[in-house]
Amino acid sequence: MNEQELIQRLRNRDEAAFRYLVETYQDRVYNTALGIVQNAEDAEDVSQEVFIQAYRSIGHFKGEAKISTWLYRIATTRSLDLLRSRKSKKRFGFIQRLFGEGNEPVFELPDFNHPGVALERKENAAKLFRAISRLPENQKIAFTLYKLEDLSYQEISEVMKTSLPAVESLMHRAKQNLKKMLEKNTT
Amino acid sequence: MQAGKSNKIEEILNSLDGLQKATAPGFFYPRLKARLEKEILPAATKPAGILRPAYALAALAVVLLINATVILTRNNSGEIVSSSETETLQSIAADYDLNDVSSIYDLNEDR
Secondary structure: HHHHHHHHHHOOOHHHHHHHHHHHHHHHHHHHHHHOOOOOOHHHHHHHHHHHHHHHHHHOOOOOOHHHHHHHHHHHHHHHHHHHHHHHHHHHHHHHHHHHOOOOOOOOOOOOOOOOOHHHHHHHHHHHHHHHHOOOHHHHHHHHHHHHHHHOOHHHHHOOOOOHHHHHHHHHHHHHHHHHHHHOOOO | OHHHHHHHHHHHOOOOOOOOOOOOOOHHHHHHHHHHHHHHHHOOOOOOOHHHHHHHHHHHHHHHHHHHHHHHHHHHOOOOOHHHHHHHHHHHHHHOOOOOOHHHHHEEEEO
């Protein structure tokens, strides 16, 4: 089934077409979400939301980009939404504790171990993921799509709806920032 | 020492090279389908089109417009009853001697 045919069938609410969409792209969406949110349960949640959003908004998808580009875009947006909501819950919890309310501890996420990292590299990978989590959003997206999904800079620019030079700049700054953070934490 | 640290950092930066991409958890589609049905299905039980709030508000607006038109028309003409109806009412009142209201309530008047 080519993309145009798939899009038309999705618009007609063809369940077989939707199932095909999910099964074709679920791993890409999940791996992207996992790299950004760094938690398996949250990544599954985000991945479901991506496909639900795709289901709802297929009528607005003009097909000017590839389906994969569109889904990566939704996945990165939803993942960032989750990170922002985590951050605001953390802030609210802190304020509650200041006023003597909210006895629930605010958990710092433990070091993230990506299931696809070789055993001998797990410790280093965990340090890198921690540093990635501290990058500014756009650098985080670009770096994650590059390192985890092997997207080219051109493909990343299409997902992020930005120019190729802008992606090159983001990647350069991301690497500089990661080096600085790792230098601080490495003896 | 600095070269060593630099190498260590490069090693960390390259630790994701050759990474095997994660795959979605098992039963992803059935779980997604169940969630989709839960989120989308309630929309199918919404009231029929005619009962939607937008239509109700439109109907209310029409009623108010009609009322406003009636009120404005009444104010322009300045009377509730037409002049021919007034003449009819006055002649009936005359037949029953009801024009002189004061006589009804004056209990001391000799009739």
